[in-house]
Amino acid sequence: MNQSTLQKISMTISSGIRTIGLAIGLALSSLSWAGEGHDHGDAKAATSAPSTPRFTAVSDALELVGVLNGKQITLYLDRLETNAPVKDAQIELDLSGVKFVAQKHGEGEFEIVLPSEPKPGVISVTATVTIDKEVDLLAGELDIHSDLNGQGSASKNEWKKWLSWALFSAAALMALIFIRKRLQTHQANRTGGAA
Numbered sequence: 600m601n602q603s604t605l606q607k608i609s610m611t612i613s614s615g616i617r618t619i620g621l622a623i624g625l626a627l628s629s630l631s632w633a634g635e636g637h638d639h640g641d642a643k644a645a646t647s648a649p650s651t652p653r654f655t656a657v658s659d660a661l662e663l664v665g666v667l668n669g670k671q672i673t674l675y676l677d678r679l680e681t682n683a684p685v686k687d688a689q690i691e692l693d694l695s696g697v698k699f700v701a702q703k704h705g706e707g708e709f710e711i712v713l714p715s716e717p718k719p720g721v722i723s724v725t726a727t728v729t730i731d732k733e734v735d736l737l738a739g740e741l742d743i744h745s746d747l748n749g750q751g752s753a754s755k756n757e758w759k760k761w762l763s764w765a766l767f768s769a770a771a772l773m774a775l776i777f778i779r780k781r782l783q784t785h786q787a788n789r790t791g792g793a794a
Contacts, residue, residue, distance in 0.1 A: 612779040616772060652744070654724050656737035661685065663726050663737050665692075670716050674701055674709040676728065684708070685730060693725040694741070719743045 652667040657679065664675045672692070676685040684707020692699045692711055701709035722741040727734065 608782055612775050612782065616775045616779065652741060654739040654741040656724060656726050656739035658728075658735045658737050660733075661728055661735050661737060663690070663728065663739075665724065665739075665741065667717070667741060667743065670713045672711045672713065673704075674711065674726075676707050676709065685728075687730065689729040691727040691729075693723075693727075695722050717741070717743055 654665045656663045656665075660679055662677050662679050662682075664677075666673045666675075674690060674692070676688055676690065677683060678685060686706055688709075690701040690709050692701060694713075694717075699711045699713070701711050704710045720743060722743065724739045724741050726737040726739075728737060729735075
């Protein structure tokens with residue numbers, strides 16, 4: 600090979616090294632390296648936030664919404680027509696055959712603390728609501744999913760994909776650097792030997 604060809608090869612390899620280095624830099628900068636408590640924008644937080652299990656039970660006059668948070672169920676009772684909270688009511692909740700009496704915690708807000716956190720699945724809910732002498736029966740279903748496991752494995756797979764790509768790029772970069780050094784050594788030996 601003549602000196603002109605070696606210089607062209609060396610320039611091509613140098614260009615390849617810069618391109619791969621830039622690609623690695625861009626890939627690594629696109630990864631999210633922040634830990635818990637760091638904000639990366641509202642849109643991402645809104646799409647990745649797990650949904651809270653809840654149920655809705657409606658009758659001709661009332662609407663009851665229950666929100667599960669661990670072992671606690673917060674109940675919100677409203678009049679169906681006006682959406683006004685019901686002030687004085689007694690609520691007995693039947694969860695798949697187990698009965699609980701709700702405690703009042705504000706205007707139209709009640710609370711039940713379960714003995715243990717419910718397992719994933721569908722739980723039938725029946726509420727007996729007593730307001731003065733009026734008794735109403737409401738029914739619904741509480742659907743509890745274990746979405747966190749799916750999100751965790753998807754996150755691990757994404758991380759593995761990026762790590763594999765970064766390692767491959769780094770190996771390619773090292774190979775190009777090695778080839779360039781060999782070409783430079785060969786070129787130096789040829790010019791040194793010709794002098």
